[in-house]
Amino acid sequence: MTGNPAADAAKANVPADAAKDKAAAGAAIGFAGVGKAFDGPGGTRVHALADVTLAVEPGAICGIIGRSGAGKSTLLRMVNGLERPTSGTVTVAGRDVGRAQGAALRAIRREVGMIFQHFNLLSSRTVAGNIALPLEIAGEPAGAIRARTADLIARVGLDGLAGRYPAELSGGQKQRVGIARALATSPRVLLSDEATSALDPETTQTVLRLLADINRDLGLTILLITHEMAVVRDIASHMAVIEAGRIVESGPTYDIFTRPRHPTTRSFLGGVTGLTLPAFIAGRLLPARPDGPSEEVIRVTFAGTHATDPMLSRLAVEKGIASNILAGAIEEVGPHPFGNLLISVDADRGPEARAYLERHGLLTEVLGHVR
Numbered sequence: 492m493t494g495n496p497a498a499d500a501a502k503a504n505v506p507a508d509a510a511k512d513k514a515a516a517g518a519a520i521g522f523a524g525v526g527k528a529f530d531g532p533g534g535t536r537v538h539a540l541a542d543v544t545l546a547v548e549p550g551a552i553c554g555i556i557g558r559s560g561a562g563k564s565t566l567l568r569m570v571n572g573l574e575r576p577t578s579g580t581v582t583v584a585g586r587d588v589g590r591a592q593g594a595a596l597r598a599i600r601r602e603v604g605m606i607f608q609h610f611n612l613l614s615s616r617t618v619a620g621n622i623a624l625p626l627e628i629a630g631e632p633a634g635a636i637r638a639r640t641a642d643l644i645a646r647v648g649l650d651g652l653a654g655r656y657p658a659e660l661s662g663g664q665k666q667r668v669g670i671a672r673a674l675a676t677s678p679r680v681l682l683s684d685e686a687t688s689a690l691d692p693e694t695t696q697t698v699l700r701l702l703a704d705i706n707r708d709l710g711l712t713i714l715l716i717t718h719e720m721a722v723v724r725d726i727a728s729h730m731a732v733i734e735a736g737r738i739v740e741s742g743p744t745y746d747i748f749t750r751p752r753h754p755t756t757r758s759f760l761g762g763v764t765g766l767t768l769p770a771f772i773a774g775r776l777l778p779a780r781p782d783g784p785s786e787e788v789i790r791v792t793f794a795g796t797h798a799t800d801p802m803l804s805r806l807a808v809e810k811g812i813a814s815n816i817l818a819g820a821i822e823e824v825g826p827h828p829f830g831n832l833l834i835s836v837d838a839d840r841g842p843e844a845r846a847y848l849e850r851h852g853l854l855t856e857v858l859g860h861v862r
């Protein structure tokens with residue numbers, strides 16, 4: 492993430508059909524109209540992906556989030572040619588992975604490292620031996636392998652552990668070995684397949700920080716798949732939400748967190764941003780204003796510099812409108828603070844309250860009414 496919203500906005504997109512090829516050109520990873528169907532039981536076809544178009548610009552960290560079976564792994568595995576598209580084109584630095592064969596495919600694969608949920612280390616090899624493996628396969632000379640391996644061990648913070656075996660390492664240390672191994676051939680792209688899903692929250696943070704450092708220091712483009720919005724929030728400059736094989740929403744992470752459009756995105760966000768209505772209100776929520784006295788239930792999103800402003804106090808003081816806070820959270824997406832509050836106000840004053848808040852740069856949305 493550049494910290495510059497305009498630059499960030501330019502980094503990932505889902506363009507209209509006519510712009511697909513243009514968008515993929517210059518991208519570190521490009522998907523243009525990609526579909527993937529597998530043979531299912533009894534001659535059926537399973538459509539794992541349909542018309543996926545996404546451009547991941549060099550240096551971006553793009554998080555793909557979706558539920559189990561949404562197509563995340565299939566999407567990721569296309570980038571290193573482990574799966575080939577049934578339709579459309581997948582490119583790495585402009586080169587068509589889906590149609591590459593032999594030496595051309597091997598050359599692309601050297602530019603794409605991958606890390607895994609369960610690390611996939613060889614138990615019979617030491618830390619150094621695991622990291623050296625891709626270099627041995629590439630036929631590098633022994634001296635160069637030793638030097639490169641030592642550099643990588645330092646880079647991922649495993650000094651002093653070169654001779655340990657995977658069984659003697661913690662989960663976080665194993666993932667550091669996985670990251671070092673993925674970096675061995677100096678790839679331009681790193682694929683992360685749920686790399687922190689098997690780790691505790693604290694270790695997850697240290698591994699995410701390492702990935703962010705690598706992204707910044709090496710300019711590596713990272714495409715990660717996850718089912719946890721917190722991972723996307725903490726590390727991804729851009730994100731795409733995938734459901735039933737289709738990308739339903741994508742863009743800069745901050746924009747999507749502050750203005751989620753698709754119900755699936757909202758439901759993923761519920762767990763991390765205080766977007767979910769407490770059950771005692773949700774059960775009473777009416778879509779239309781009822782007769783008699785009622786309250787309007789409003790979601791207020793505070794973004795950027797407004798995230799820490801005491802706007803509800805000002806609403807009370809300046810407009811004399813009291814609000815009840817039903818739920819809320821202030822969070823950070825990358826370096827940017829933002830908050831979500833669910834409030835209710837007297838329905839007669841709702842439009843005025845919303846207009847006031849909007850005038851002061853906040854986003855509002857009426858979720859319903861309660862008596």
Ligand SMILES: Nc1ncnc2c1ncn2[C@@H]1O[C@H](COP(=O)(O)OP(=O)(O)OP(=O)(O)O)[C@@H](O)[C@H]1O
Nearest residue numbers: 529530537539557558559560561562563564565566
């Ligand atoms: N080799 C295969 N043969 C047949 N169907 C497959 C194959 N690989 C994936 N699928 C199907 O494609 C769909 C997408 O699977 P995929 O593994 O990409 O989802 P996912 O989002 O990664 O799920 P999870 O989070 O559970 O790993 C699923 O319906 C799955 O059953």
